Amino acid sequence: MSLSWFLKRLALIVYTLLIVSVVVFGITQVLPGDAAQSVLGENATPAALAALRVKLGLDQPVLVQFAHWLGGVLHGDFGTSIRTGQPVGPMMFTALGRSLILTVLSLALMLVIAVPLGILAALRRGRAADVGVGLISYLGVSVPEFVTATVLLIVLADWLQLLPATGYVPLAEHPIEGLKHLVLPVLTVSLVLVAHVSRMVRSEMVDVLHSDYVRAARLKGLPERVVLVRHALRNALIPVVTIVALDVGYVLGGIIVVEEIFALPGIGRQLIVAIESRDLPAIQAGALIMAATYAVANLIADMVCALLDRRIQYD
Amino acid sequence: MTALLDIANYSLAYRTRGTETTVLSAIDLAVGEGEVLGLVGESGSGKSSLAWAIMRALPSNAREDGGTIRLRGDDLRAMGPAKLLEVRGGRIGMVFQDPATSLNPTLTLGRQIVEVLKQHRGMGRAEAHREAVEALRRVELRDPEALMARYPHEASGGEKQRVGIATAFACRPELVIFDEPTTALDVITGNRILELFRRLRDETGVGGLYISHDLALVQKVADRVAVLDRGHIVEQGDARRIFTAPQADYTKRLVAAVPTPEHRLVDDQPAGGEPLLTAEDIAVTYGRKRLFRDKRVAGNRGISLSIGKGEILGLVGESGSGKSTLAKAITGINRFTGRILYDGRWVEHERQMDRQYRAGIQIVFQHPDASLNPRQTIGEILQRPLRLYGGDVKDVPKLLEQVRLPADFARRYPHQLSGGQKQRVAIARAFAARPRLVICDEITAPLDVSVQASIIELLLELRRAHGTAYMFITHDLNLVRQIAHRLAVIRGGELVDLLNAEDVGAASTHPYTRELMAASSSLVSNG
Incomplete structure (x- = not known):
C-alpha cells in the first residue's frame, strides 16, 4: 500500500463524486415541477412564480445553475432548505452523524455475533450447531427488517419495559439515555446483517480450515486456539471485510425503515422528508453525502484488506 | 533396543457414504535411531495417510483397525491431546510437499518459525527470534535477519522450503517426516534441498521418514526403503538392494518405469529437409x-x-x-x-x-x-x-x-x-x-x-x-x-x-x- 495508491484512490473518489453530483443534479432537474412551485404551492400566480424563479436563479441555464450549485458545495455550502429555510449542510451532517453512530455500533455488534457464529458453524460442519446457525441466518435474511424491529419493539420496550420505544437523545448530552435509545435500532440492524456475514465467515473458514497451511500449523504442534485465530481466522476475514464495507452503504441508505420505526432522525429519514416535501437542495446534499461516505467506507475496507494480506499490493 | 519409530500391525480405513475403504493393512515398519527410511508408493498407495496416522492428524472419517505406533516406546495412539501437542512439531518435525501452500500467506516467515520455538522450547520473544535467525542460517539462507520480516510471497520456492526445513528442525526433533519435499520444486532447487537434508542429518543424527513417489530420489537419501502398494508393504530392505535387485513384482515394475537416459525409446531420425x-x-x-x-x-x-x-x-x-x-x-x-x-x-x-x-x-x-x-x-x-x-x-x-x-x-x-x-x-x-x-x-x-x-x-x-x-x-x-x-x-x-x-x-x-x-x-x- 503506497502513498501514490492512496492519492490515486482519493482522486478516484473525487471523480466518482463528481459523476454522482451530475446525476443527482440532473435527476432533480427532470422531476416535474420546480423549487419555486413547491415553495409557493399549486395556487401560486404565474407572476409570483416567475419572481421567485429569478430570486432562486432558476431562470438561468441548467449548466450555470449546476456550476453555481457545485461551487457552493465545494465551499461547504449545500444551499438553503426550501422546507425549513435553514442551510441544508449542517442539517444533513447532523443527521449523518447520528446515522454513523448507528452504523458503527451496528456493524461492531454484528461482527461480535456473526464471526463467532460463523466459526462455530464451520467447526461443527454438518452437525446441529451448523444447521442451527444456518437456520438463524436464513431467518435473518428472509424476515424483513420492519418485522424484526416490530418484534424487538414489542418484546423489549412494550412487554419488558426495558428500553424506550422511539426517539433520539443526543449522546453528548445524555450518554446513558442516548445509548438506551440506540439499543433497539442497533439490535435490529445488526440482526439483519448477522445472517449473511455469519454465512460468509462460515464458508471462508471451511475453505481455510482445509488449507495446507492450517494443517501445517496443526502439525507444528500449535494449540487449536492459536491455529484457529492466528492461522485460520485472519485469512478467512479478508473477504468478509469487503462485504462489511458494502453493508456500510446498506445501513446508511437502506434502513430508512428502521429509522422510521424508531423515529431516529438519521440521514435516511432526512432524505425521505426531503423527497416528500420536494426539498431539492436537501435531496441533492443528502445523496451526495451518502455517496461520499460509501466511497470512504470502501477505501477503508481496501486498506484493512491490504493490512491483513500483504500479497495484496495496490499500486 | 527399541526402534525410534515402530509401527506394528497397523490398519486404517476411510468411511465414505456407508462404504469402507481400506487404506493401510497390517503395516509393519520401523525407523532406527539415526536412520532414514524411504517410503515409496504411487498416488493412492496410502503413504500420506501413514504420515497423518503417525502425526495423529487423521481426517474424521478415518477408522483405525488395531496396531500400534510407537515413538521411542511411547504409544502415540494412546496419547492425550496435550501430549500430542508436544509430539507434533516438538518430537516429530514435518516438512511438507508444497512450500507455496504450507506457509501461511498472511504471516511473516519469521513469525511462523518463532511460534514453534515459543510453543515447544518455551522461549521468550527475543530469544525465539535469535534462535529462529540461527535456524535459518543453518539451512544456508542468506541474510536470515531480513528474511524473518518477509512474507511467503516475497521468497522463492527454494527459500520457502528451506524455511519449512528450518522449522521442522528448530525444536531438535527425534524424527523428521518428509512428505515429498522436493516434488513442487524444480530439479536444481530440489537437489540443493536434498543436499541440505543430507548435511543436516549428518550434523544432527536425526531419524527420518522420507515419503516420495520418486524412487530415484529416495535412493539418494534413504538407508532403507519400504515400498507401499495399495496399503500393503510389498517389500522392505536396503535402499541399494531394492533398486538393483527388486524382489516383489510391483517393485520390479516401478524400477523398470523409472526413466534412464541410457535406455532410448526412439531410435529413428527425423525426416530432415525443410524444418516444420x-x-x-x-x-x-x-x-x-x-x-x-x-x-x-x-x-x-x-x-x-x-x-x-x-x-x-x-x-x-x-x-x-x-x-x-x-x-x-x-x-x-x-x-x-x-x-x-x-x-x-x-x-x-x-x-x-x-x-x-x-x-x-x-x-x-x-x-x-x-x-x-x-x-x-x-x-x-x-x-x-x-x-x-x-x-x-x-x-x-x-x-x-x-x-x-x-x-x-x-x-x-x-x-x-x-x-x-x-x-x-x-x-x-x-x-x-x-x-x-x-x-x-x-x-x-x-x-x-x-x-x-x-x-x-x-x-x-x-x-x-x-x-x-x-x-x-x-x-x-x-x-x-x-x-x-x-x-x-x-x-x-x-x-x-x-x-x-x-x-x-x-x-x-x-x-x-x-x-x-x-x-x-x-x-x-x-x-
Missing part, C-alpha cells in the same frame, strides 16, 4: 508499461529455434525459466515479437495465425483437471476441435481408441476419470485437429512413474502413426533424454544450449546443461 516450424528471435514480455514505472518483465528473449518434421525437441529448464511462455507464444496464447515460419508463411503476430496454423500446432497442458471443462462430457470435449477443424464428429470413438480409452468414455465427465485417463483425453483432443506439431507442456509431471511411462509410450505410438513432431517441455532430463532428438536448454527466458541428445555430456555442453544433468536424480545402474 522455425521461430526467429521470439520475445515475450509480461505486464504492461505504466504511466510512471515500467513494470514489464521479460518472459522470453531472442529465442530462435526450429523443429523438423517428425522431430522430438526437448525443451528443458528450471521452473520460471520461460519454457511455457515460449509454448504459449508459438500457439498464439501469448503476444510475442519476432516471427515464426510455418508452412512457407511468416507469422509475426498472433492475429496472423489462421485456422490452418492453429490446427497444425496443438498443445497439451500440464494439468488435465484445469484444461478439461468439468461440465462437459468427454464426447463434447472431443467434438469441439473436430467441428472447428473440419473433422467428423462421429470420429469421437476413433479418437478415444487412438489413445487406448474405451468408446463409452465419451459419455463420462472428466471427474470420473483417473489422472492418466484425463491426460489421454487431452492428448486425443490435440490429435483431433490432425496436428503436425504437438507441444507437450509438462504433461507427465503430475502423474505416477508407471502412468508416465504409458503416456510416453502412447505419444510415441501416435507419432509412428501420424509422423507428428513434438516439442516436449519438461524439467525431467532423464525422461526427455530417452525420447528427444535434440534438447533446447532455456534459462532466465533465454536459450542457453541447443544440442543433439547423444551429445549431452560432450565437451561442447554448456555448463548450465551439465548442472541440470547432475541435479537430475538417476537410478544407480544395475550391476
Whole structure:
C-alpha cells in the first residue's frame, strides 16, 4: 500500500463524486415541477412564480445553475432548505452523524455475533450447531427488517419495559439515555446483517480450515486456539471485510425503515422528508453525502484488506 | 533396543457414504535411531495417510483397525491431546510437499518459525527470534535477519522450503517426516534441498521418514526403503538392494518405469529437409508499461529455434525459466515479437495465425483437471476441435481408441476419470485437429512413474502413426533424454544450449546443461 495508491484512490473518489453530483443534479432537474412551485404551492400566480424563479436563479441555464450549485458545495455550502429555510449542510451532517453512530455500533455488534457464529458453524460442519446457525441466518435474511424491529419493539420496550420505544437523545448530552435509545435500532440492524456475514465467515473458514497451511500449523504442534485465530481466522476475514464495507452503504441508505420505526432522525429519514416535501437542495446534499461516505467506507475496507494480506499490493 | 519409530500391525480405513475403504493393512515398519527410511508408493498407495496416522492428524472419517505406533516406546495412539501437542512439531518435525501452500500467506516467515520455538522450547520473544535467525542460517539462507520480516510471497520456492526445513528442525526433533519435499520444486532447487537434508542429518543424527513417489530420489537419501502398494508393504530392505535387485513384482515394475537416459525409446531420425516450424528471435514480455514505472518483465528473449518434421525437441529448464511462455507464444496464447515460419508463411503476430496454423500446432497442458471443462462430457470435449477443424464428429470413438480409452468414455465427465485417463483425453483432443506439431507442456509431471511411462509410450505410438513432431517441455532430463532428438536448454527466458541428445555430456555442453544433468536424480545402474 503506497502513498501514490492512496492519492490515486482519493482522486478516484473525487471523480466518482463528481459523476454522482451530475446525476443527482440532473435527476432533480427532470422531476416535474420546480423549487419555486413547491415553495409557493399549486395556487401560486404565474407572476409570483416567475419572481421567485429569478430570486432562486432558476431562470438561468441548467449548466450555470449546476456550476453555481457545485461551487457552493465545494465551499461547504449545500444551499438553503426550501422546507425549513435553514442551510441544508449542517442539517444533513447532523443527521449523518447520528446515522454513523448507528452504523458503527451496528456493524461492531454484528461482527461480535456473526464471526463467532460463523466459526462455530464451520467447526461443527454438518452437525446441529451448523444447521442451527444456518437456520438463524436464513431467518435473518428472509424476515424483513420492519418485522424484526416490530418484534424487538414489542418484546423489549412494550412487554419488558426495558428500553424506550422511539426517539433520539443526543449522546453528548445524555450518554446513558442516548445509548438506551440506540439499543433497539442497533439490535435490529445488526440482526439483519448477522445472517449473511455469519454465512460468509462460515464458508471462508471451511475453505481455510482445509488449507495446507492450517494443517501445517496443526502439525507444528500449535494449540487449536492459536491455529484457529492466528492461522485460520485472519485469512478467512479478508473477504468478509469487503462485504462489511458494502453493508456500510446498506445501513446508511437502506434502513430508512428502521429509522422510521424508531423515529431516529438519521440521514435516511432526512432524505425521505426531503423527497416528500420536494426539498431539492436537501435531496441533492443528502445523496451526495451518502455517496461520499460509501466511497470512504470502501477505501477503508481496501486498506484493512491490504493490512491483513500483504500479497495484496495496490499500486 | 527399541526402534525410534515402530509401527506394528497397523490398519486404517476411510468411511465414505456407508462404504469402507481400506487404506493401510497390517503395516509393519520401523525407523532406527539415526536412520532414514524411504517410503515409496504411487498416488493412492496410502503413504500420506501413514504420515497423518503417525502425526495423529487423521481426517474424521478415518477408522483405525488395531496396531500400534510407537515413538521411542511411547504409544502415540494412546496419547492425550496435550501430549500430542508436544509430539507434533516438538518430537516429530514435518516438512511438507508444497512450500507455496504450507506457509501461511498472511504471516511473516519469521513469525511462523518463532511460534514453534515459543510453543515447544518455551522461549521468550527475543530469544525465539535469535534462535529462529540461527535456524535459518543453518539451512544456508542468506541474510536470515531480513528474511524473518518477509512474507511467503516475497521468497522463492527454494527459500520457502528451506524455511519449512528450518522449522521442522528448530525444536531438535527425534524424527523428521518428509512428505515429498522436493516434488513442487524444480530439479536444481530440489537437489540443493536434498543436499541440505543430507548435511543436516549428518550434523544432527536425526531419524527420518522420507515419503516420495520418486524412487530415484529416495535412493539418494534413504538407508532403507519400504515400498507401499495399495496399503500393503510389498517389500522392505536396503535402499541399494531394492533398486538393483527388486524382489516383489510391483517393485520390479516401478524400477523398470523409472526413466534412464541410457535406455532410448526412439531410435529413428527425423525426416530432415525443410524444418516444420522455425521461430526467429521470439520475445515475450509480461505486464504492461505504466504511466510512471515500467513494470514489464521479460518472459522470453531472442529465442530462435526450429523443429523438423517428425522431430522430438526437448525443451528443458528450471521452473520460471520461460519454457511455457515460449509454448504459449508459438500457439498464439501469448503476444510475442519476432516471427515464426510455418508452412512457407511468416507469422509475426498472433492475429496472423489462421485456422490452418492453429490446427497444425496443438498443445497439451500440464494439468488435465484445469484444461478439461468439468461440465462437459468427454464426447463434447472431443467434438469441439473436430467441428472447428473440419473433422467428423462421429470420429469421437476413433479418437478415444487412438489413445487406448474405451468408446463409452465419451459419455463420462472428466471427474470420473483417473489422472492418466484425463491426460489421454487431452492428448486425443490435440490429435483431433490432425496436428503436425504437438507441444507437450509438462504433461507427465503430475502423474505416477508407471502412468508416465504409458503416456510416453502412447505419444510415441501416435507419432509412428501420424509422423507428428513434438516439442516436449519438461524439467525431467532423464525422461526427455530417452525420447528427444535434440534438447533446447532455456534459462532466465533465454536459450542457453541447443544440442543433439547423444551429445549431452560432450565437451561442447554448456555448463548450465551439465548442472541440470547432475541435479537430475538417476537410478544407480544395475550391476
